[in-house]
Amino acid sequence: MTRLIFYGGAGEVGGNKIYLEDQSTRIFLDFGKSFSQRSHFFDDPFLVPRELEDLLELGLIDPLDEVYKIRALHGNTRPVDGILLSHVHADHADHISLIHPVIPVYLGQVAKLILDSFATTRYRQMDNDTSELRFRTFRTGDRFKIGSIGVEPIHVDHSIPGAYGFILHTTAGPIVYTGDFRLHGPKRQMSLEFVARAKEVQPVAMICEGTNAFSPPNLNEEEIQRKLEELIAVSPGLVIVSFLFKDIDRYRSIFQAAKTQRRKLVISLKHAHFLRALRRDSRLDLPPLDDPDLRVLVRRRGCFYDWEVELRDAWEKTGRTVTAEGIAERQPEFLLTLSSFELPELVRIKPMPGSIFVMSMTEPTNEEAELDYDRLTHWLTHFGLPLYSLHASGHILPHDLRWVVQEVQPKELFLIHSEAPALLARYLSDVASVIRIPQRGEEAVLVGA
């Protein structure tokens, strides 16, 4: 028998945790953290769970002995055979830190480089520590088996590198899992290759994301670069851009805009650490880290982690560090990237009149738990910074989703990772044969072709 159970990602954006059982093989497709549910009880990074028991008590995770560290392997419980990660956004990957370490975690090679960087630079919590886990990496073109399930990972375009969709060969027939993907991004060809292969296998089921339903941000990266250049050109003061640095496409656009407008681009130490980790994969085509106009923002005072000292010293040797005070003195020369956690730097910079703040986040806040909008507006009001928005979505647009469903023609379509699955189900009802909107904990048995 082949069956699916949706423990997360059902009726919500993110938190994907999809159990797939085929004969005696049991795996999970993604193992993410659900920010929408978590925010009912917690407020990262201060009010956070301390033990796995906290998450169980509050119903934020299900009592699954075969996967969670707390009870796995007691009695006759056999752990699941593996966890397949589509990519390492928190809403797909963060809860791997809660699994029993005997369970192998499969992920793309680039995804592993990203996790390694985070393991060093991230503020460590009970539910983001991955140090004990056993990882196995793959690339597009690889095929491997987990028990009776044949796994075919295929790259897709998304707002983080190292993102994959999967074709899963089960006894009921092929199952397609999209992870998060889009067709309007700079690497759309990768997603098209995935769709072509999904069509070819004639799947019995497709588990598909449906993030975008209401006013999706519909710029593309070239437009973002051009509009950012225009904003810089008319801004006599400091230009600040807030974005998620895991999105290397956005970083490329911001980098290019700084170049054409002859501004020095300032990034954080954490961002520099991430870029250095990704440098090991030359195919990512990252802007050069040794660019003479790139600067790393360093603090003069305070506590420093070992990795910060090592990296800061290395950058200082190249003469390419800058302090908030240094930016304050020559504001029109800089394009400053700033995350919401770094807003206090504004106190030392004191943005001059004519400075602006550009919000350029690609993800819904549910995916990476970024910032509280009210709080941001207080900071911007205090410093007299008008807010501009420049977005491009990391997720498939509704009309592209229609095309994919028409192409692939799955016997059953499962809509997940969406706050509007009913809307999409109706929108797609003339192109899909059977559409299912799973509820959390609901089981679906797949009948073979």
Ligand SMILES: [Zn+2]
């Ligand atoms: Zn997601």
Ligand SMILES: [Zn+2]
């Ligand atoms: Zn994602």
